[in-house]
Amino acid sequence: MKFTQVAGVASLLVGATLAKEIPQDVERSKRLFANGLRHEQIMSKKHAIWDRQRAAGLMTAAYPELGFTACKDGIAAAVPGDKNNTFKCNNLDLYHFLPHTALGSKTGEGSSSWGWVAPSGREFVAIAQADGAAFVEITKEGKMVYLGRLPQHHEAKPIIWRELRAYRHYILIGSEAEKHYIQVFDMRKLQSIDPQKPVVFDTKKDITSLFRDLPIGRTHNVVVDEKNKYAVSVGAAPRSDKCKAGLIFIDLTDIKNPTSPGCASQDGYVHDAQCLPYKGPDTRYKGRNICYGYNEDTLTIYDVTDRTNATIISRTSYEGASYTHQGWVLDKSWQDYLIMDDEYDEYDGAGLAADGRPVTYIWDIKDLKNPKQTGHYKANHKGIDHNQYIVDGYVYQSNYGSGLHVLDITSIPKDPSGAGVHEVAFFDIYPEDDDKPDGGVLEFVGSWSSYAMLPSGFILINTIERGAFIVKLQTKSTKARGTRLGW
Numbered sequence: 001m002k003f004t005q006v007a008g009v010a011s012l013l014v015g016a017t018l019a020k021e022i023p024q025d026v027e028r029s030k031r032l033f034a035n036g037l038r039h040e041q042i043m044s045k046k047h048a049i050w051d052r053q054r055a056a057g058l059m060t061a062a063y064p065e066l067g068f069t070a071c072k073d074g075i076a077a078a079v080p081g082d083k084n085n086t087f088k089c090n091n092l093d094l095y096h097f098l099p100h101t102a103l104g105s106k107t108g109e110g111s112s113s114w115g116w117v118a119p120s121g122r123e124f125v126a127i128a129q130a131d132g133a134a135f136v137e138i139t140k141e142g143k144m145v146y147l148g149r150l151p152q153h154h155e156a157k158p159i160i161w162r163e164l165r166a167y168r169h170y171i172l173i174g175s176e177a178e179k180h181y182i183q184v185f186d187m188r189k190l191q192s193i194d195p196q197k198p199v200v201f202d203t204k205k206d207i208t209s210l211f212r213d214l215p216i217g218r219t220h221n222v223v224v225d226e227k228n229k230y231a232v233s234v235g236a237a238p239r240s241d242k243c244k245a246g247l248i249f250i251d252l253t254d255i256k257n258p259t260s261p262g263c264a265s266q267d268g269y270v271h272d273a274q275c276l277p278y279k280g281p282d283t284r285y286k287g288r289n290i291c292y293g294y295n296e297d298t299l300t301i302y303d304v305t306d307r308t309n310a311t312i313i314s315r316t317s318y319e320g321a322s323y324t325h326q327g328w329v330l331d332k333s334w335q336d337y338l339i340m341d342d343e344y345d346e347y348d349g350a351g352l353a354a355d356g357r358p359v360t361y362i363w364d365i366k367d368l369k370n371p372k373q374t375g376h377y378k379a380n381h382k383g384i385d386h387n388q389y390i391v392d393g394y395v396y397q398s399n400y401g402s403g404l405h406v407l408d409i410t411s412i413p414k415d416p417s418g419a420g421v422h423e424v425a426f427f428d429i430y431p432e433d434d435d436k437p438d439g440g441v442l443e444f445v446g447s448w449s450s451y452a453m454l455p456s457g458f459i460l461i462n463t464i465e466r467g468a469f470i471v472k473l474q475t476k477s478t479k480a481r482g483t484r485l486g487w
């Protein structure tokens with residue numbers, strides 16, 4: 001406890017001098033990032049831990065199905081007396097858990113997740129696994145009903161990295177496997193499935209289309225600007241390709257025949273991005289299409305209105321940059337701030353993350369040419385941060401071994417130092433590291449992603465080893481509702 005307090009004070013003190021935007025260090029960038037060295041280091045660390053887990057049988061172990069378990073006195077004891085099924089938590093109840101094996105997977109190994117709400121209000125989610133995407137309906141009671149799956153594209157091998165995003169009633173599925181390409185699947189097919197007879201869809205006949213125009217068929221992620229009817233493949237290796245694994249645009253106007261009008265290679269590899277119709281204070285870009293790129297050592301902002309000739313507006317690094325990973329704007333309808341994580345600063349003990357506790361970086365993007373890092377939020381546990389999405393004033397962060405953490409970020413526009421950001425809930429899906437000093441490990445284990453955008457309030461947490469959890473907030477501050485931070 002003492003240590004916690006001292007560390008808290010220390011981070012406040014250094015907070016004044018660190019967490020600041022700086023120009024990209026061109027030499028360091030060449031040495032460490034542009035050539036893919038840092039990226040390979042991280043991927044090999046991930047392979048090492050996942051190989052160990054696979055060898056120990058943890059990816060396909062018979063984790064038991066778990067039913068509703070209230071979070072009480074800081075724990076959700078889903079199997080009373082079993083530490084392996086007792087989860088530390090606050091303000092989030094467990095509704096359901098199903099292991100990957102019960103979700104039709106032979107390999108396990110969960111990654112991304114996304115959802116679609118049918119016009120009838122029925123809620124469906126896609127749960128990425130190494131060998132495909134599992135489809136599930138979430139009932140009014142918060143139970144997952146397994147409906148079937150779309151296996152990985154038949155020319156590709158299973159691999160843990162599978163990212164997916166919804167575009168209208170379609171789901172776009174990319175993978176780091178060579179020759180996987182991007183599958184386009186129509187989620188409306190799920191509405192007529194009898195859950196007694198889950199359907200394994202055919203990777204040739206049952207898809208709407210397959211976007212093939214990737215250098216070797218792999219992509220790190222795929223993101224979507226629904227309004228402007230395009231998707232973007234990011235991190236499509238190799239870096240030696242003409243697009244340099246940057247932004248590869250995919251026109252979705254004719255969904256049966258997606259084509260690429262061009263790419264943005266100017267800042268090389270893009271790890272993740274958010275692409276939006278621009279709405280915000282920078283009047284120079286009113287009505288333009290903007291992509292916020294998370295580019296390993298920089299936040300790189302692109303004007304992508306002309307997808308045949310996208311341009312860079314700014315490219316900005318920051319103190320402690322170790323692997324700029326992913327982020328989200330606070331408000332899509334007024335893009336004045338965004339938050340971001342760095343996936344390697346905790347591991348590297350860099351900058352604000354020297355103590356191995358996750359750092360959420362706050363950026364003022366009111367001037368798209370000169371983004372400013374105004375502050376940060378520091379987590380109170382050890383671990384690595386990963387994907388995060390903002391819904392209605394809260395950010396939902398999948399922080400690997402420490403699970404899902406929910407922060408109230410409504411204070412940021414008033415106080416961009418981050419001092420007012422506070423945690424309102426968490427659910428730690430990885431009890432395996434709870435006894436470790438500082439309550440966690442700096443390893444790529446546990447939760448990869450969450451999906452908290454369903455109107456019912458049920459939140460899906462996809463985990464690497466175990467499977468999918470459904471949780472729900474016990475209380476939500478009324479302050480967070482109805483603010484301009486909503487969707």
Ligand SMILES: *[C@@H]1O[C@H](CO)[C@@H](O)[C@H](O)[C@H]1NC(C)=O
Nearest residue numbers: 057058061062063064084432
């Ligand atoms: C947790 O449960 C799984 C599945 O039963 C098992 O394989 C694993 O060894 C358990 N882990 C611990 C730390 O007990």
Ligand SMILES: *[C@@H]1O[C@H](CO)[C@@H](O)[C@H](O)[C@H]1NC(C)=O
Nearest residue numbers: 303305306308309310311312
């Ligand atoms: C591409 O965009 C740049 C910057 O807006 C502009 O100067 C250039 O003329 C454009 N090139 C083409 C071929 O449109």
